[in-house]
Amino acid sequence: MDTSTLAPPITPADVETVVGAPMSYWRTVAWRLRQDPATIVAGALLLLIAFSAILAPVLAPYDPNVGSIRLRLAPVGAPSHLLGTDEQGRDMLTRLLWGGRMTLLAGLTPVLVGFVFGTMLGVLAGYVGGVTNTVIMRTMDVFYAFPAVLLAIAISGSLGPGLWNTLISLSVVFIPRVVRVAESATVQVKSLEFVAAARASGSGVWPIMRHHLLANVLGPVLVFSSTQVSLSIILAAGLSFLGLGVTPPAAEWGLMLNTLRGSIYVNAWVPALPGVAIFLTSMAFNLLSDGLRDAMEIRV
């Protein structure tokens, strides 16, 4: 049904005239997010992916690590194996559900680490300025000498395979990026009058940072970090695709793509499935971060 023909859409301004008070910023943001169809679809898809990953032990019809040699590479739609089986005869649906746990963990954690440590370093550099700023920011610049993929693979390649090493290498990729955004936002906010007013009224460095700076810096950093999630997921799965992430027989989307790659001449489409999962997850995060950026009216 096309709702646009029924009534003009309600805007936050309309709400304000009725309620008589301005809507708070976060309520406006939440309200705008709910109005955007792409955001709703992406959000619903992500909830579905997250829940199926969390509930994999309950939902999965088979054991992820036990296969049947006689049932190798069954096609999509095979009886009792809805999405077919892999090169060792393990149920694909089961492994996709379990694989989401690893991929989401390996993709989300580095951005979270980057968000926390990047914000701390960036606010510190931006607020204190001077030598501290030069040391922190020039150090971060050095990491910018490497394209993200190269840096992640180089560190992972030196450290060797494993989930921990993936998390370490991807965190090193994302921290400097967040530092840059946090630093420039801090420098901008610092020069605003209300910070000067807080300082003039005797506020110490720490309360100013906590109440005034952080509150105004978190918006841009949050929006920026949300744009990095899809890259992080693609890279995390990419590292295990190269054999640098989790080790077999663990189910992980990138690793599944790798081990199934040799089977495309036998059964062309089952090997493509883990990639579909990576793609859908990454696209949902991109749509969500687009929506968040528009709703918060922040450009980074």
Next chain:
Amino acid sequence: MWAYVGRRLLLAIPTLLGASIIVFAMVHLAPGDPLSAVMPVDASQADIEAARRTYGFDQPLPVQYLRWLGRVVQGDLGKSIATRRPVLQDVQDAFKNSLVLALSASLLAFGIGIAIGLFAAFRQGRVLDKLMSAVAIVGVSVPHYWAGIILIIVFSVQLNWLPAMGASAEGGAVEYLRHMALPTVALALIPLGVLARVVRSAALDILAQEFVLALRAKGLGRGMIFAHVVRNAAPQILTVLGLQFGFQLGGSVLVETVFSWPGTGYLMNLAIFQRDLPVLQGVILVLATFFVLLNLAVDLAQTLVDPRIARH
């Protein structure tokens, strides 16, 4: 402006030194003995000590770094532990193949990406804009290594039109191009999406400015307004072009691995699994140096296009 150029050139030196420290540290943080991969299992303790001295692994790390840097500056990247060939030669050969791939993917991605971005901006909110924006978001979301596998499934396995693996110089130019086609498309997807999105938003920003309204009021035709928009968006687009080209050269490890394309990414992957540290160091260092110089070139080109930047 020359002062700016000079300052920018000087700034590149500490960045390069820092990058060299990271490359060196990265490889030496690695667990395990780099020699264990090449020494025979029954090698005596004395043999291992001798090899360690030959490669300089018995010195303290800062000394090793300075010695290494000294050699690197003279163009000596050491010898591969696995093949005993000079690293520089292997990296050069691989770099050429990667450069060819990155150039062809860039041509494809930049051409289509810019066109999509501009079309979408000039049709803002209409069906064409929505369609183009959807293409762009697919481009930035798709795992390119998976896209590569899909291309192989469709064009090599099912249709049998194009080869799936490698790059053969023997078959002549046509055969080389045929091998290049699929990796080029796979590598072009991400920059295509990024370009389309950046160009669209840059063009929209400019279209919203008052001078465009003035141009329209003056009665300027569509073509002229288009030219103004492109001219004003150029510096921003140029930055993204430079970065994306660098990403394709340095970030093609995954695509090169899927297609066994004998470039730097493939070499790096090989070095990682053979634990061939000199090669790994060499590849990363060459790519990082290229990336820093590329960024420098982009910054300088930007000041040529828009001299206001130098004054900031």
